[in-house]
Amino acid sequence: MRNSRLLHINEPETGKFQFGNMPLFRLGFRPFYLLAALFAAISIPLWLVSYTGHLPYVQSLDLNWHMHEMVFGFALAVIIGFLMTAVRNWTGLWTLRGWPLAGLALLWLAGRLAMICLPAPAAAVIDLAFIPLAAWPLYAVIKKSGNTRNMPLLGLLALLFLANVFFHASRLEYLPLSPFASIQAAILLIVILETVMAGRVIPGFAANAIPGVAPRTSPLLNKLALILLVLAALGWVLQLPASVAAVFSFSATIAQALRLWRWRSWKTGRHPLLWILHLSYGWIVIGLFLLGMAELGFIAASTAFHALAVGSMSGLILGMITRTALGHTGRLLKVDYREITMYLLLQVGILARICANIRFAQNRNMALFLAMICWSSAFLLYLAVYVPYLCHARLDGREG
Incomplete structure (x- = not known):
């Protein structure tokens, strides 16, 4: 007969897979x-x-x-x-x-x-x-x-x-x-977001990583750079007179360049996690200058938007998804030849994509294929290295 006084304990099914x-x-x-x-x-x-x-x-x-x-x-x-x-x-x-x-x-x-x-x-x-x-x-x-x-x-x-x-x-x-107009507006919004977030984190990253280096930041310059960027974006989206829109774009270029110079980017050469962010932010400067040139009719608008999207956006993305994935999985903020290869592949791809619009138009497909190979290889290498980090628990045992 079964003893009703026995205490039955239901043990957890440790081997049961729980997707969530x-x-x-x-x-x-x-x-x-x-x-x-x-x-x-x-x-x-x-x-x-x-x-x-x-x-x-x-x-x-x-x-x-x-x-x-x-x-x-x-x-x-x-x-x-x-x-x-x-x-x-x-x-x-x-x-x-x-x-x-x-x-x-x-x-x-x-x-x-x-x-x-x-x-x-x-x-x-x-x-x-x-x-x-x-x-x-x-x-x-x-x-x-x-x-x-x-x-x-x-x-x-x-x-x-x-x-x-x-x-x-x-x-x-x-x-x-045109659907193009909405995408261009979205790219400019993302550049504004990049400007806000970069001002918060990039100077601090450098100060923490490089002893004795204190990037110079100016709240006034930060606000001025943001205001001029918003004006440049509005100048393009609202299709203001070309001369007015170009003045906004070139003014935003100068403000962003001055901001980047004050961050002392030349000090980051030995720190890949830093120089990829500074280099990618530099594409904002280039992209805004090209936007002004496009507004004056000297180049195609797609050249400027590829500099902003492929250059700054994808570069900052790759730099941040390596850095934050390391930090938030409990790893040291140190990289090796694999991350450097990702970063360099992406930059070659960016240059190839810009060249497809400018100098090498007669070999456009060749330049596009080179850009594609470099771009895809950079992100495939990211997956090869970082999927184990993203799919496993933190090394330090903390939540997240």
């Missing part, structure tokens, strides 16, 4: 850095074979798809992953993790598939859902903590959402606008 509890979903940077790098490595070759006529049956892989996915697919994934991690640090409160984070990552992935496989209206609905569902939890955490200083960053996310709405409305011919 995977280390990959413990903090926002983990899934979104991984997905963004994977998407970067795959999407550019996919676009290029379609562009050169080697993939004629997938009509959705047009120029609109390429532009949209580089901004609202690749870059936005990194921005959300970074902000989720940064807000956690700023507030001390948890942002999305576990199943909610996994669900948001799956929504982002669904958006990428929808942009290729589904009719444009359905793709728009799925794609547009991502920013609000990512931003609302960030807003809730910031509001709860009282950390109102960072609310303007959510305002930039709202503007990015609006740019995405205009893109889809233009693509569906609900608005008499």
Whole structure:
């Protein structure tokens, strides 16, 4: 007979797999850095074979798809992953993790598939859902903590959402606008975000890493550089008279160059985690100068926007997704030949892409293929090195 007085203890099933509890979903940077790098490595070759006529049956892989996915697919994934991690640090409160984070990552992935496989209206609905569902939890955490200083960053996310709405409305011919205009506006918004965040972190990174080096920062110059950048962006988006818009762009160029010079970038040569950020920020200076030249009619606008997007955006992304992945997985902020190779490959790819628009137009496809090989190789190497870091628990045993 069974003894009813026996105490039965149900032991946990330690071998049971729980998807939502995977280390990959413990903090926002983990899934979104991984997905963004994977998407970067795959999407550019996919676009290029379609562009050169080697993939004629997938009509959705047009120029609109390429532009949209580089901004609202690749870059936005990194921005959300970074902000989720940064807000956690700023507030001390948890942002999305576990199943909610996994669900948001799956929504982002669904958006990428929808942009290729589904009719444009359905793709728009799925794609547009991502920013609000990512931003609302960030807003809730910031509001709860009282950390109102960072609310303007959510305002930039709202503007990015609006740019995405205009893109889809233009693509569906609900608005008499070119989808290009929405993408260019989104790129300029991201450059504004880069300027704000870089001013917060890059000087501090250098001061902590290089003994005796104190980058000179000026609150007045920071504000002036931001104001001039906003004016340059408005000058382009609102299609102000060319002379006025060019003055804004060249003024913003000077302010950003002065800001970078005061950060003493030449001192970072022995520190790859630093020089990649300084070099990539330098592409903002180049891109704004090229934007002014485009406004005066000397070069194509796409040259300026590739300098801003491929140059500054992808460079800062690669620099930050290596640095923050190391720091937030409990590793030392030290890199070796692998990261240096990633950084150099990306810079060669950037130069090749710019040259495809300028000097080597007669060999455009060759330059594009070189840019694609370098770009994809850089992000494939990132995946080879960092997937184990992103998919395993922190080395120091801490949460996150």
